[in-house]
Amino acid sequence: MTAPPPLLEIRGLRKSYGTRPVLDGLDLVLPPGIHALLGPNGAGKTTLIKILSTLLPHDGGTVRVLGLDPRRDRRRLQGLLSLTGQFAAVDGALTCTENLEMIGRLFGLPGSLARTRAAEQLERFELTRARSTRAATLSGGMRRKLDIAAGLLSRPRLVILDEPTTGLDTRSRQVLWEEIRGLAAEGTSVLLTTQYLEEADALAEQVHVLDRGRIVAGGTTQELKALVGGAVVRILDQDGAVLEELATTGTAPDLAARLAEAAHRFPTATASIHRPTLDDVFLHLTEAGPSADPDGAATAPSVAPVRV
Amino acid sequence: MSALAPAAPALHPAASAEPRAASFLTGTLVLSRRSLLHSFRDPESVLMAVLLPVMMMLIFVYVLGGAMSVGDGAPSHGEYLAYVLPAIALTSAGFGASFTAVVVSNDMTTGLIDRLRTMPFPAVTVLLGHTVASLVRNLLATVVVVLVALAVGYRTDAPLLSLLGAFGLIALWILVITVVFATLGMLAGSAEAASGYGFILLFLPYLSSGYAPVETMPGWLRAFAEHQPMTPLIDAARALMDGQAAGADALVSVVWCTGLITIALVVAGYVFPRRTSR
Numbered sequence: 412m413t414a415p416p417p418l419l420e421i422r423g424l425r426k427s428y429g430t431r432p433v434l435d436g437l438d439l440v441l442p443p444g445i446h447a448l449l450g451p452n453g454a455g456k457t458t459l460i461k462i463l464s465t466l467l468p469h470d471g472g473t474v475r476v477l478g479l480d481p482r483r484d485r486r487r488l489q490g491l492l493s494l495t496g497q498f499a500a501v502d503g504a505l506t507c508t509e510n511l512e513m514i515g516r517l518f519g520l521p522g523s524l525a526r527t528r529a530a531e532q533l534e535r536f537e538l539t540r541a542r543s544t545r546a547a548t549l550s551g552g553m554r555r556k557l558d559i560a561a562g563l564l565s566r567p568r569l570v571i572l573d574e575p576t577t578g579l580d581t582r583s584r585q586v587l588w589e590e591i592r593g594l595a596a597e598g599t600s601v602l603l604t605t606q607y608l609e610e611a612d613a614l615a616e617q618v619h620v621l622d623r624g625r626i627v628a629g630g631t632t633q634e635l636k637a638l639v640g641g642a643v644v645r646i647l648d649q650d651g652a653v654l655e656e657l658a659t660t661g662t663a664p665d666l667a668a669r670l671a672e673a674a675h676r677f678p679t680a681t682a683s684i685h686r687p688t689l690d691d692v693f694l695h696l697t698e699a700g701p702s703a704d705p706d707g708a709a710t711a712p713s714v715a716p717v718r719v
Numbered sequence: 720m721s722a723l724a725p726a727a728p729a730l731h732p733a734a735s736a737e738p739r740a741a742s743f744l745t746g747t748l749v750l751s752r753r754s755l756l757h758s759f760r761d762p763e764s765v766l767m768a769v770l771l772p773v774m775m776m777l778i779f780v781y782v783l784g785g786a787m788s789v790g791d792g793a794p795s796h797g798e799y800l801a802y803v804l805p806a807i808a809l810t811s812a813g814f815g816a817s818f819t820a821v822v823v824s825n826d827m828t829t830g831l832i833d834r835l836r837t838m839p840f841p842a843v844t845v846l847l848g849h850t851v852a853s854l855v856r857n858l859l860a861t862v863v864v865v866l867v868a869l870a871v872g873y874r875t876d877a878p879l880l881s882l883l884g885a886f887g888l889i890a891l892w893i894l895v896i897t898v899v900f901a902t903l904g905m906l907a908g909s910a911e912a913a914s915g916y917g918f919i920l921l922f923l924p925y926l927s928s929g930y931a932p933v934e935t936m937p938g939w940l941r942a943f944a945e946h947q948p949m950t951p952l953i954d955a956a957r958a959l960m961d962g963q964a965a966g967a968d969a970l971v972s973v974v975w976c977t978g979l980i981t982i983a984l985v986v987a988g989y990v991f992p993r994r995t996s997r
């Protein structure tokens with residue numbers, strides 16, 4: 412028995428708009444699972460997503476999605492994935508049910524099956540009561556839920572979500588996160604892009620950071636946090652005001668030593684330990700990191716090798 | 720560091736099946752239905768498509784008809800009504816089809832087209848759907864115009880076959896102008912720009928033999944009027960509606976229409992696969 416192909420296998424991917432390179436020799440190999448692609452605005456996330464989902468041809472390098480080439484095996488790949496893009500892809504003039512049935516029919520489902528699936532998805536995303544409401548009049552959160560429901564209707568092997576929760580309120584975001592976790596439990600793979608580190612942290616087994624057209628780091632969120640290193644001991648007075656912040660390597664002996672020292676200097680103070688957040692990682696990699704060097708003539712001091 | 724490759728999860732039961740794909744026909748039917756729903760859920764645009772040509776016809780006939788001598792005898796409202804009816808039908812086709820530029824442009828600038836293009840069916844059926852809806856809308860408007868014309872006294876003793884011929888020419892023009900507008904909608908950066916470009920085309924029927932004989936126009940305008948597609952189309956439709964032979968005008972009209980639709984399709988065929996939303 413041959414092993415299933417990786418979810419993604421990208422080597423030396425290049426893409427320019429005109430003469431401006433957007434993806435610049437990108438390498439990324441991912442196993443099935445939930446993956447987050449993290450990057451600031453303009454990093455090239457949407458461009459990459461469009462290439463993977465057969466919307467845009469790439470200029471160079473090799474791309475395999477579920478073992479298929481988005482250019483040569485376009486139709487086959489299209490039957491296996493679904494894209495829910497950055498901007499809601501629902502038809503405002505149609506009702507929720509009509510939107511879902513239309514997508515089902517266009518995926519080649521017979522009418523009766525499209526109807527059943529549409530009803531199922533409405534139920535799942537708590538949209539049943541709004542089934543006859545035109546999509547244009549839904550709230551932003553509901554429209555996004557409908558949008559994502561449409562993306563799941565065909566039961567794809569790979570669900571691609573481009574910034575799925577941008578602009579959503581906390582509650583809607585939580586509902587979506589639950590659904591995305593549920594997908595993974597069903598064996599569907601998910602590739603999502605996000606600017607929210609919290610989101611990548613909450614959902615993904617692996618996070619890759621895209622900056623200026625390259626993957627600059629990747630791994631589990633724990634591994635990414637380890638890149639920034641250490642932990643900070645924060646010394647607080649009784650009112651909770653920060654008296655001092657002590658950098659540590661994050662190891663137990665070092666922490667103990669710093670705490671002992673703090674206890675000696677501030678006998679009545681309280682202390683707390685802070686692990687770096689993904690926000691720290693993000694800033695570290697995309698601003699202070701090597702790619703922030705305008706000439707691109709960078710050294711890569713603290714960035715771990717990209718895991719592929 | 721932990722091992723990164725998790726055990727490959729079981730595939731979704733239904734996901735391992737060979738993917739299906741909707742056929743060209745299914746795509747066209749489903750998306751025509753969608754476009755028709757769009758039209759009829761925007762009652763104002765339907766109302767405009769029907770009301771504008773009717774009002775125009777009544778204004779032309781009652782304001783100008785009494786002063787215009789288009790036949791051999793003295794000016795008469797009835798005679799002018801018969802004279803302008805084909806032009807009114809073609810002008811209203813332009814109004815109705817310009818809606819297509821807007822909806823196509825909207826489709827191109829929202830996320831929906833991206834999703835449709837990643838699905839396993841021919842995405843160009845989106846445009847076909849809009850075209851079918853435009854044909855339905857405009858034929859409806861044409862029928863209403865003719866009914867109102869009959870109500871205010873239009874009569875003809877042309878044989879049915881001739882009338883069908885005239886109707887066919889008008890339907891052909893609706894198709895041409897719809898495809899042209901759909902292409903403009905794709906080229907335009909926004910729906911507003913799309914309807915702006917369309918506005919220019921809406922003037923074509925006025926600069927033809929539609930509302931006044933070209934012989935009465937100054938030389939330069941007459942030269943233009945005689946060499947644009949509206950004049951042979953209108954002359955042919957008018958002759959047929961009067962029960963006469965359309966002659967060379969019908970042939971010239973068909974050549975014009977075929978040429979225009981070919982150009983529009985070639986441009987659309989080039990632009991459509993390259994347009995994705997930004």
Ligand SMILES: Nc1ncnc2c1ncn2[C@@H]1O[C@H](COP(=O)(O)OP(=O)(O)O)[C@@H](O)[C@H]1O
Binds near residue numbers: 452453455
């Ligand atoms: N169609 C296009 N034509 C020209 N430039 C583009 C186009 N699409 C994106 N870009 C540019 O490419 C860069 C990457 O864009 P994008 O992939 O959308 O980034 P992200 O999704 O990470 O914000 C940006 O600088 C953007 O302005």
Ligand SMILES: [Mg+2]
Binds near residue numbers: 456457458497573
């Ligand atoms: Mg983006």
